[in-house]
Amino acid sequence: MYQINISIVKKILVIAIVITTITCCLSIEASSENVSDGVIADTGIYRELKLFSDVVSVIQSSYVREATPQELIYGAISGMLSGLDSYSQFMPPDTYKEMQVDTKGEFGGIGIVIGIRNGLLIIISPIEDTPGDRAGIKAGDIIAEINGKSTRKLTLMEAVKKLRGPKGTRVSIGIAREGEKELLRFDIVREVIKIKNIKNAGVLDDNIGYVRIVHFNQKVVHELKEEISSLLGKKIDGLIVDVRGNPGGLLGACVKVTDLFLPKGKLIVSTKGRKKGQNITFVSQTSALYPMDMPLVVLINEGSASASEIFASAMQDWRRGIILGTKSFGKGSVQTVIPLSDGSGIRLTTAKYYTPKGRCIDEVGLIPDVTLEMTKEEKVKLFEARLKAIENKDKAKHSILTGDKQLQSAIRIIKAARIIRQSLKL
DSSP: OOOOOHHHHHHHHHHHHHHHHOBTTBOOOOOHHHHHHTHHHHHTHHHHHHHHHHHHHHHHHHSSSOOOHHHHHHHHHHHHHHTTOSSOEEEOHHHHHHHGGGGGSEEEEOOEEEEEETTEEEEEEEOTTSHHHHHTOOTTOEEEEETTEEOTTOOHHHHHHHHOOSTTOEEEEEEEOTTOSSOEEEEEEOEEEEOOOEEEEEEEGGGEEEEEEOOBOTTHHHHHHHHHHHHHHTTOOOEEEEOTTOOOBOHHHHHHHHHTTSOTTOEEEEEEOSSGGGOEEEEOOSOOSSOTTSOEEEEEOTTOOTHHHHHHHHHHHTTOSEEEESOOOOOOEEEEEEEOTTSOEEEEEEEEEEOTTOOOOTTTOOOOSEEOOOOHHHHHHHHHHHHHOOSSTTHHHHHHHTTOHHHHHHHHHHHHHHHHHHHHHO
């Protein structure tokens, strides 16, 4: 039997205990006796750590070079978390610091939102009018290479770190796209990415309002309130909310946005996990800003994820509006970021989202009420039109004129709903 390094095993044991007892933002302090009699004995970790310590001992005595305790522990934690699901992960201090950049609203990068599905680094959505978007990167593309190196073993935050960088620097990515036999190569210059929430708000033909939500952050509710109030002041009698390509954002912001479209006291979303503190319900707190008797259509596609799926699901379950487009991405799990003592951190899946009717859309996606696919050629035309369009009130109309058949279909639905509404009043 190899000699076991007791100090390393103790460190691993402590970290294993901490991770198995953590719940959301609560930290429970326990004596070593309680831990050994409770958590470890109940979960079988103590028994399995014998195997773990054997492997550590073999590595220390036989590996080609000497491995540091931190290297072994970081590697063990990383493997433990990545083996749970696509979103749980360990972040060393530099990666954890990089993750915190997300909260500042701007960063140097190429402007794409990424995730991991079936072990592949997939693009959830490009952010409009960013280098990645202008280069032609699309939702559903798979990033196979970054700077000539395979992404197969990268964690999500490792990939983010490689894609971000100072303004003006270049990054090369290889994209695997459905229908393409070879990797598509993109050499992209990084820019400072400023995340905007609302775009293209305006009045379409026949007094139909239109607003596109591109991200859910802390400012989105205030911005959307202003836009809806402005549209109502222009006497609209129908509204289209476009969350196509919206990768999500903050849960709190999403709940407040959804609140604008539902009467007080309606369930918006719930989260369910193993611990009681992870079972939370979110209910609308105010009367709807957008009148309940006015028609609403919500546009979604494969780039709609997380918060945008929560919003669309609530509208669908309460029959508040018609959901039109294509199946959404299917990001329905809750990750809690937990800092650790050495400046590192973990992102741990602690719960899943459930719609008002109790549906879980994680890894499944939201099926629209009206499914309307766009051909590759139609998507290219719409993409080119948005690139050429300038920021003004007619931008939404411009999209219609250049072949956005999903938006055109939404307009027809609004018009039909108004006719029915008017006939009921007669």
